[in-house]
Amino acid sequence: MTTKVLLTGASGMLGKMLFKELNVQKRYEVFTVSRTELKISDKHFINDIGDHNQLTQILRSCEPEIVINCAAYVNLDFCEKNQTQTSLLHQRAVSILSSYPSVQSLYYISTDSVFDGQSGNYDEEDLVNPLNYYALSKLHGESETLKKAKNGFIIRTNIFGFNSTAGKSLFEWAYQNLSTGNSINGFTNVFFNPLYVWNLSKMIISFMQMNCSTGIYNFASNQGISKYMFLFKIAEVFGFDTKLIKPIRLDISQMNAMRPLNTTLNTNKINNLGINVPNIDICIQNLYNDFKKDVTRV
Numbered sequence: 001m002t003t004k005v006l007l008t009g010a011s012g013m014l015g016k017m018l019f020k021e022l023n024v025q026k027r028y029e030v031f032t033v034s035r036t037e038l039k040i041s042d043k044h045f046i047n048d049i050g051d052h053n054q055l056t057q058i059l060r061s062c063e064p065e066i067v068i069n070c071a072a073y074v075n076l077d078f079c080e081k082n083q084t085q086t087s088l089l090h091q092r093a094v095s096i097l098s099s100y101p102s103v104q105s106l107y108y109i110s111t112d113s114v115f116d117g118q119s120g121n122y123d124e125e126d127l128v129n130p131l132n133y134y135a136l137s138k139l140h141g142e143s144e145t146l147k148k149a150k151n152g153f154i155i156r157t158n159i160f161g162f163n164s165t166a167g168k169s170l171f172e173w174a175y176q177n178l179s180t181g182n183s184i185n186g187f188t189n190v191f192f193n194p195l196y197v198w199n200l201s202k203m204i205i206s207f208m209q210m211n212c213s214t215g216i217y218n219f220a221s222n223q224g225i226s227k228y229m230f231l232f233k234i235a236e237v238f239g240f241d242t243k244l245i246k247p248i249r250l251d252i253s254q255m256n257a258m259r260p261l262n263t264t265l266n267t268n269k270i271n272n273l274g275i276n277v278p279n280i281d282i283c284i285q286n287l288y289n290d291f292k293k294d295v296t297r298v
């Protein structure tokens with residue numbers, strides 16, 4: 001017997017990896033959705049899930065028991081300028097997914113940017129204070145999940161990888177510049193503890209197979225790092241000149257959408273569940289290994 005899973009945002013940086021890893025497990029029948037085609041899936045819906053009618057149609061067609069919601073607009077400036085459209089995807093769609101009768105569990109991929117970044121090392125009980133519309137709308141999606149899903153799980157995270165649909169991801173931008181000898185700026189005052197999308201996908205699947213209580217969970221690597229040091233480590237592992245990374249401080253007064261400075265997440269809760277929380281060096285090494293296998297993707 002397989003369990004029917006609907007994976008939204010399946011063509012994205014995280015969604016594509018999660019799709020591959022879910023299929024390794026023979027226990028799931030995975031349906032996917034995004035607005036563009038996805039050749040690797042033979043049960044793919046090409047739809048805008050911000051459209052109520054299109055989303056309901058998909059749900060009727062597949063009657064999923066589990067939903068993993070990766071769909072999002074991850075460009076902060078886009079979200080700031082297109083708030084209605086953003087809210088339809090980050091909140092309204094989540095409300096519909098959460099309350100659909102066949103859906104027993106909903107896993108909502110959220111973000112570390114629900115915090116204002118004043119202190120860092122945030123645990124699941126800490127007070128949120130989103131600084132921009134992207135983060136606020138993601139928080140609204142969290143609330144819909146917790147209010148309406150039979151079993152709602154919030155996965156707060158930060159990620160890196162390649163194949164981002166929203167243009168170049170942090171890694172892809174760095175790779176393209178460093179590989180052509182261009183210098184890039186690395187913020188010394190911005191801290192996070194991201195996961196490579198493969199590591200996160202494995203962790204999510206382990207989590208799904210545990211009998212956990214509903215609620216909020218932080219998924220991150222085990223130690224905070226500045227964006228500067230992160231890029232430095234990328235350069236080292238990929239064999240680029242580390243002097244191309246210029247240490248600078250982020251001046252948030254220059255940004256359209258405000259950005260938090262230290263969104264590191266405390267991972268004690270998932271650690272106590274027995275989920276293996278990797279360090280950043282292992283994550284970067286995993287990225288390197290995957291990227292080398294498929295360098296044409298960038």
Ligand SMILES: NC(=O)c1ccc[n+]([C@@H]2O[C@H](COP(=O)([O-])OP(=O)(O)OC[C@H]3O[C@@H](n4cnc5c(N)ncnc54)[C@H](OP(=O)(O)O)[C@@H]3O)[C@@H](O)[C@H]2O)c1
Nearest residue numbers: 009011012013014034035036048049071072158164165166
């Ligand atoms: N990237 C990060 O740094 C980061 C950090 C923290 C948390 N997160 C969270 O992690 C999750 C995955 O992010 P990601 O980086 O993988 O994003 P991504 O690469 O931009 O992928 C987003 C996915 O959502 C789909 N999508 C967007 N609008 C849609 C719509 N109206 N209807 C249907 N599908 C739509 C996109 O496909 P189409 O464009 O083809 O529709 C794509 O498959 C998101 O929930 C995000 O909030 C990301």
